[in-house]
Amino acid sequence: MALRRLLTTLLLASLAPLAAADRVHHHELDNGLTVLVQEDHRGGVVASMLWYHVGSGHEHRPITGISHAVEHMMFKGTETRETGEFARQIAREGGQTNAFTARDFTGYFQLLAADRLELAMELEADRMHQLVFDPEEFQREMQVIHEERRQRVDDPPEARAFERFTATAHMASPYRHPIIGWQRDLDRLRLEELEAWYQRWYTPSNATLVVVGAVEPERVFELAERHFGEVPAREAEPQPEGREIDAAPGERRIEVRFDDARVPMLFLGYNVPSLATAADPGDAYALLLAAELLDGGRSARLPEALVRGSGVATSASAGYSPVARLDTLFSLVARPADDQDLDDLESALREQIHRLQEEPVADSELERAMTRLFAAEVYARDAPMGRAQRLGRLASTGIGWEEAQRFEERVRAVSPEAIQRAAETYLQPERLTVGRLLPGEED
Structure with a gap:
């Protein structure tokens, strides 16, 4: 008992300095983009994450998997940059970049030296409103997604079973759909549907920019205004209902x-x-x-x-x-x-x-x-x-x-x-x- 109390005391002591540094600085641009900043000067790096409030939990048939498909297209060209330029510029600066799609959100992140933060903001602001939907790139990425589904879902029997279990457990919720999409929907997904999804959800008012690292909050807000402030404002779509129609439908x-x-x-x-x-x-x-x-x-x-x-x-x-x-x-x-x-x-x-x-x-x-x-x-x-x-x-x-x-x-x-x-x-x-x-x- 004494040892457990000692461990708890030491743990809470370690929480204290983090809690003091946990202050979140908040700013909202005129176009609706929310910016959150947390300082952490223990290293010279910064994590910049742009979260769009849309994922597979916003989808319906026959367009399941569309949020994940748009994530793939976000690494292609924009009106000012050719395909692959985003990742190449981040890599030249010694940084890392990637993305992920989940049920409730799609996230894009960069991990960079703190003095290279502006590059990440410039690139993210560009693809927030100037993405190009090229038919050939779309076909290539859909082949990648088909292979991804085969490896992650179709081949492992446990994954196939879990997919069916989830669809049964969520009777009336879009959580019943797999994040990568149902195979039949992926087979028929069209480029114009991806572009419409992007126009519908990829708006400043439906996004949150989170920056954590060796930064000064006011400087981050200044950079956000400079780059994201130019993105046109569009009204965000209302979020779908969050409750199951019947939370206790029977075993x-x-x-x-x-x-x-x-x-x-x-x-x-x-x-x-x-x-x-x-x-x-x-x-x-x-x-x-x-x-x-x-x-x-x-x-x-x-x-x-x-x-x-x-x-x-x-x-x-x-x-x-x-x-x-x-x-x-x-x-x-x-x-x-x-x-x-x-x-x-x-x-x-x-x-x-x-x-x-x-x-x-x-x-x-x-x-x-x-x-x-x-x-x-x-x-x-x-x-x-x-x-x-x-x-x-x-x-x-x-x-x-x-x-x-x-x-x-x-x-x-x-x-x-x-x-x-x-x-x-x-x-x-x-x-x-x-x-x-x-x-x-x-x-």
């Missing part, structure tokens, strides 16, 4: 069997609110700590009870992210041991959920879970890129970047009773989807 089950699967796998997913959709933010943090109790390291409940204890599973994990624009899932994933079947494994997982509902967690166990979350927070905030990601995700999901500064307070406010209440409310069979992956029948 659903899906079973898939693939010949190339070698090991069974079990998925459980409960429809739960995110920080953006929860009536009480405390519910989201209680669910976050419930997931940490189940799967927060070697001593957590799932590995302790199911892997090393009963031996019913070779692996078992739980996950919940409160940072989402729409209702989301509280998920459990497990593989049975060789001599166990999926029925026994499912019963064991459900028993752990039942335990959360019936038994208030001990203060000492809750303290360990909180300490692990704080440790992960310290690690994530240690580098400029981690801080920029944290602010960008919160801003892009409608939760608000201010929530980053409430993290410790929110976590510490969660009581054993709050976790028990959240489990009783949200981790119910009528909110559950069960997915089973089975190997092909042996000859």
